[in-house]
Amino acid sequence: MLLRDRHVLLTGATGTIGSALAAALAGRGARLSLVARGEEALHGLAHRTGGVAVPGDLTLADTPASVLAAAEAALGPVDVVLHNAGVEVLDELADVDLEAVRQAVLLNLVAPLVLTRLALPSMLRRGRGHVVAVSSLAGVATFPGLAVYGASKAGLTHAMAGLRAELRGTPLRVTTAELGPVDSPMMGRIGTHPPTAAAFARALRLHVLRTLDPEEAASAVVTAVERDRPHVRRPRRAAPLAAVAGAPRTLVRAVLTGIPTATAARAVDDGQGLRR
Template sequence: MQARTVFITGASRGIGAALARGLAADGHRVALAARDGDALVELAAETGGLAVPLDVTDGAALPAAVAAAEAALGPIEVLINNAGVSGSAPLARTDDALWARTLAVNLEAPFRLCRAVVPGMVERGFGRVIFIASNAGLTGYAYTSAYCASKHGVIGLCRALAVELARSGVTVNAICPGFVDTPMAQAAVDTIARTTGRDPAQARQALERLSPQRRLIEPAEVVHAVRSLLPEAARGINGHALALDGGQTLY
């Protein structure tokens, strides 16, 4: 596969870090964007990538981050919108701050990054835009109205851009994992344990039982799904929201 310049948000841990390691190992040039400066610098040193300190909610900082990545590594050919936050609360206790923060990180930032990066892809006649969404964008979960709304929005954005860019050489797709074995899933385990009185093992099992496979998704599975979208031979995969959840959305 041809080496590409890849820009990954939320790259310092979890799925983002797995993507950084996996795609760098494949020979791609990786720009790693995240707020966590120390972890980001360490990961960049490990992978040979470029650390791009960035708060994705700072709209004014996005063009400069893109410009820095392109100056160092070349034009961005693959944009992976991975940064995300989650929070849970009943509707009556979902305050404006939780709602605004969730949509700012999960939906507004990917929109602005696409706006900054995609025109160059179109001009060059090649690009891959990949959203790391969630199966929460394909269904609904109680106590996560802000998160579900943000991920449904991401999938809508993905599909709209896929149609808009269909003749440009740029494809736009979303990967929709279930619970992935990352710090974000551990935070969900901790919340279940705290609110239900279960021990951590029981709380983890509660998440695992959501999947017909009775397990969490591994970060490496997300990396594999992303890899499959990168080759020229994948150009017909466009506007797809791939459920990566062991069949959870089927029942």
């Protein structure tokens, strides 16, 4: 989907990757609804990118509906929902704070599912839409101290695979970005937990991973959306590992070839979802 004049709803907009995504999307001519909790930073980002600030805490039950309604009131129907909001939990599972577990699952997994569910009917009626999830290579194979974070991201990746299967036969598209470590405050916090820091340091020494620049990660995601790619995996050196982990999903897609989906059938019956 070419992004010029398309309405993109971006969550987690003021974070390191989110700010880079907002700049990249604005550079492609997208109209932006920017979602984050911190209002001062959010309004500053909206001013810099020409977007609309939509403050909200996505861990609260009513927020996904309210931010979608606010975005549509400001800029019209949403063409792209880009789920970037996320939080890490850095601790051994035996010691982790239980409220931190709940908040991470709500923000990293539940909120994207709920917001996608709310956005899909309008996209299907208009026959145009793209769902994008910024996931993580921690959802492929994670390090000690990141069990909760890795589980939430694995769930997000798996959910997008299921959604992609459900949307076969419609013009809607789904892109999952599985990103490795990005130069950000999150990586700085990871350095404070010795087992996790040691694991990342060894992976970097062995050249299994490298640290991504935020702008590099954002550019890869935006390019994948414009080219309708189902996956973007960075750094490239880790992409084969992610592809191997995703092999069962690839096999399932092959098995499902030619089998109609209920979503596509409804769109055809209603005369909807037939435009690109």
